[in-house]
Every structure is written in structure tokens, then in C-alpha cells.
Amino acid sequence: MSVSGDVVAEPRRRLHPLTPLLQGAKSIVVAIAALSWSTLSRVGLGWFAVLVAVLVVGATVLAVVSWYNTGYHIVGRELRIHEGLLWRRTRAIPLERLQAVEVVRPLLAQLTGLAELRLEVVGGGQTEAPLSFLTVAEAAALRDRLLTLAGRGQSPVPDAAVPGDGAPLPAAPPAERLLRLVANREVLVSQLLTPQAFFLPIGVTVVLTEFLTSGSWSFIAVASTLTATAGIMLQPIRRVLSDWNFRLSMQESGLRVHRGLLETRAQTVPLDRVQAVAVTWPLLWRAKGWLRMRLEVAGFSAESDDNNRPDRLLPVGTLTDARFVTFEVLPGVDLLTVPLTGVPRRARWLHPFAQPVLGAGLGERVFAARRGALTRELVIVPYARIQSVRVVRGPLQRALGLATVHVDTAGGAGAAAQGRDLAEAWMLAAALTERAQAARRGPG
Known part of the structure; x- marks a missing residue:
């Protein structure tokens, strides 16, 4: 290690040597998709195979050179990633911005005993710093160490036990409590x-x-x-x-979510990074009493593919399950006792089917808003996570004396109290602002 002032820089480490092989395997699929069936019909099978081979060999060579120039190391409280071929780039990720860490194992990575580490950070429009690929043990140890350095997690991992230094890994992973x-x-x-x-x-x-x-x-x-x-x-x-095989558990470092069949994912979300919890009742699920839950965490891209979004909290469950999980994620909050008040009857002109469902209220620790006709959704936002409060009125809302109160969080969507009476909307916005400020100041 090198020391500069008070900043300790660890030796730079490369990704696993099999990384170019796995990247090359991906290139085969990309090359065939790029050439398309129409190209095959025009040039014939022989030339098509030659084109695919050229693209695969070229992509593999580039993957090897890219692997050779890619490395990562921890400097103080930053994770630095070095990459690039013609243009070298160094990304420095302050660990204070770390929201969640996910260990992902695509099918080829499972067959070779490797994994990919993905980081979610504040303000990130997409997953930050995907490290592909590491051994499973190295990815897990690096995940725990990053969470520890970010101020969350259990006892710090000694520098001598960091994978790549030739020292043994920690003896056992932190204990998990199944939820x-x-x-x-x-x-x-x-x-x-x-x-x-x-x-x-x-x-x-x-x-x-x-x-x-x-x-x-x-x-x-x-x-x-x-x-x-x-x-x-x-x-x-x-x-x-x-x-598939969805398992939700609690660790000292936060929530741990395991899921996936062909591509397995193990995600860790510190509880202090949870911005909101959303509970959804799809129309066809209500006959069986089922619902699903998701997290809102700063750093998750709202535009990402729904199947790959790392915000699952419960893919399917009952109200009893939802109450138990909510109490674990937001201590002291019960879904059945969250206060919700309805909207004026004139709101049915804007929400003809959802008007009986619309509701919002101020709890002791959280703000809650309910909406939806066919698919109902309840969003719960802790006061300490509120970034801003907005009162919005469209032309029809102004004519009806109504307004929508938007509660914005660092996670993106936030919550919206629709169809509120104008006077009530302004009082609700003032109360939310006051409680948010008091929650951020903390007790005393």
C-alpha cells in the first residue's frame, strides 16, 4: 500500500483473467444480432460465418486489451476504477454516496464461478461502476468492505484480509435473519x-x-x-x-435480497438509504389477497428495465407479509394503522373510478398516499427522506378547487396526494415541510 498524507491507497487490482472470455461470449450474441437474418439471406451462410468470426475475434481482442487496462482499488473512502483503451478514464466514487451493492451472477458467470459487482450511488442515472468479473468470494468480500467503509456494516475488514493480497478471506459471512x-x-x-x-x-x-x-x-x-x-x-x-428463489433477509449491514435462476442476484440495501416503500395490489391478484412491494432507494434508475431493477422488496405476498416486512424496513409503521383521509366528492370529475380509493395522511413517522382504480398503490415516505414538497394545480383542478401535493425524495418517484381540497393541500404541504425539517434535525 502507498500512503499520501492521511489517504491510504491500496495496490491496483485487475479483474479476473477469465473476464475477456466471458465478454467475448457476449460478443458472439451481439455480433449475430447485429448482422441479423436479412444479412444471412443476402450473403449466404459461408460469408455470414466469416463475418461473425471476424467480429467475434475483434471483440475478443478488444476485451483482452480492455481487461489489461482495467483495474480498481480503494483510496481512503473512495473506490477508484481505471479503464479505457485510447482514452484512459478514472472514476472516483465517494463511498458516502453508496446506496446499495449488488452481486450479480449471469449464467456464464455461474458456470465459471465468477460474479459481477454493481454499485448504486446517489444521483446515478444508471448502475455505477459494474466490476465484471470477480470471483464470488472476492465480490462478496469487496461488497462487505465497501459497506463498512461507507459507515455501514459490521467490523471493518483488515487490510491484510482484502482479496488479492494473498491473505485469507474472513472466516464467515455476517449472520442473516430470514424475513x-x-x-x-x-x-x-x-x-x-x-x-x-x-x-x-x-x-x-x-x-x-x-x-x-x-x-x-x-x-x-x-x-x-x-x-x-x-x-x-x-x-x-x-x-x-x-x-425465482426469492429470499429476503436482514443483516447488520441492511436488507439482503437474493433472487434469480439463470442470473442470480444478491443485493444489500442499508436501511438508512430507503427513501420510500410502495405496496401495490394488481387487479387480478386481489382475489387471492396478494400484493407486491418495492423499495425506493436513491441511485436506482427509474428508466431501467423492470425485470432488472434492483428495487424488489417482495415480488408477491399477503397483507400479513407486507405488514411484517414494512415494520422491519420502517420500524414502528403498520400498514393497517397508517392514517388516510379521503378526497372531496367533486374529485370524481378528474378521477371517476379512483376517487373512492384516493387518500393521504400524516403518520407519526411517515407520510402515506394511496391511489389507483384497477391497480391500487400505497406509497409510504419517512419524513426524514423528504427533499421537497410541491403543490400542483392544472386547469381542471383550478376550476374544481383541487390540487395535488407532491412529495419528492432522492429516490425519484416519491409520493403524490391527488385530488385534495385546495385549502387542505396547502396545510398538508406546510405540515410536511415542518415535519421533514424536524426529522432531519433529529431529536432535541
């Missing part, structure tokens, strides 16, 4: 009770009918039909695979 284990059968049935699953037979029938009536049994026609069918079936299948 909820979701049955795979419930995950599967819940996805069958979705609009995508209901319309799936119709979509497949349309594609197959078009193929059979076209009269063409060429390779291109068959491949295009299979591709279209797979695209229709992909969404519900991906959600099932993503939430």
Missing part, C-alpha cells in the same frame, strides 16, 4: 395472473397464423417466426426467472 422466503409456485402463479399472460395466447396465435398462411417454410421464415414468438413470451418468463 420472507417466497415460494416459486406463488411467483409462477402471480405471473399467470397478469395482462401479459392473458394476451400471450392471442399474440402467439397471430404470429403462427401469419406464418402458416404465408406459405413459406424457408429458414428465414421459420427463424423470424421463432424470434417473434420468443419476443411475445419473454416478459412473463423473464419476471419468473428473475424472482
